[in-house]
Amino acid sequence: MQVRWVVIVSVGILIAVGLGAVGAIFMLEEPQRKKASVKLEKKENVQGGKGGSSVGSKGSKTETKRDKRESSRDRERKVAGTIPKPNATKPPNIRLRRQEFEENEVVVANPRDGFASRVATLGFFIIEETRLENLNITLVRLTVPTGMTPPEATQLLLREFPGLITDVNTVYDQLAGPAVKTHSFxxxxxxxxxxxxxxxxxxxxxxxxxxxxxxxxxxxxxxxxxxxxxxxxxxxxxxxxxxxxxxxxxxxxxxxxxxxxxxxxxxxxxxxxxxxxxxxxxxxxxxxxxxxxxxxxxxxxxxxxxxxxxxxxxxxxxxxxxxxxxxxxxxxxx
Known part of the structure; x- marks a missing residue:
């Protein structure tokens, strides 16, 4: 476990250092980009002053100069990596929500006498009933009424049977582990x-x-x-x-x-x-x-x-x- 944390911390440091280095590069390049942009704009302003910028016959010249400025900025952005390459496709960053419980199922512990007949009238159906002898628990698994979610079904059961111990049939994931090897360290x-x-x-x-x-x-x-x-x-x-x-x-x-x-x-x-x-x-x-x-x-x-x-x-x-x-x-x- 200690080795695992050492590896995690080491990777974290490497990522931090890597990101810091990239950030430092862009920080160093930023003043240069700004300086070049200012020079370019000054030059265009001087040219615009000589040729005029009134609307009419000279309007096309003003538009041409604006296009040049935009093209220049686009080139700078491409250097900075903010404009994707033509035809570049990147899949959307979609994170699927994990399944939290079994669909259409709830579980009940130690139901009272007459429980089975009463829940049937509410639209529930008993799938399984198990006796956990050593834990002294009678466990019942049910399907929920049509059109009802498991959380809604547990609320219905609690209204009909106050004090009942019930919940959704919670889903659990494995915690990641190492690959199996012949020798354990x-x-x-x-x-x-x-x-x-x-x-x-x-x-x-x-x-x-x-x-x-x-x-x-x-x-x-x-x-x-x-x-x-x-x-x-x-x-x-x-x-x-x-x-x-x-x-x-x-x-x-x-x-x-x-x-x-x-x-x-x-x-x-x-x-x-x-x-x-x-x-x-x-x-x-x-x-x-x-x-x-x-x-x-x-x-x-x-x-x-x-x-x-x-x-x-x-x-x-x-x-x-x-x-x-x-x-x-x-x-x-x-």
Missing amino acids: ARWAIGWPPSRPGCGKGVKLGMIDSPVDTKHPALKGQKVTFKWFHNKERKPGNANHGTAVAAMMVGKPSEDGFGGILTEAQLFAANMFEVNDRGKTIGNAMGLLKSLDWLSTQKPHAINLSVAGNNNKVIQLAFKKARELKLVMIAARG
């Missing part, structure tokens, strides 16, 4: 010495991420238990990010002595990421909650979550239950 990155026999023995770790390739050279033979918690109607996300994180946590020592942080720890890894209908890899609240419930039964010493997304009331409840079970959850940031 995580210990070196945080300043730890090479791994020694017995490092991490007896420790249980959990992680909620993308799939983990347990046959990868860095993980083959390590104590890794992996389970799927994505929507089975969708394809799972690729294993690049999850495998990289797992290798940093418990990857076997390499030939030079470095390896994962705790090479002999036991890792329980859960996948919550899947490919949606748009072809984008995402996670959602349902996958996160199911993963957390399974991990809570394994009693890990710490759980790593490499996910990024908005706040969610149902997940807040699950995290509260997890803390009551003495679980330590560590969320990546950045």
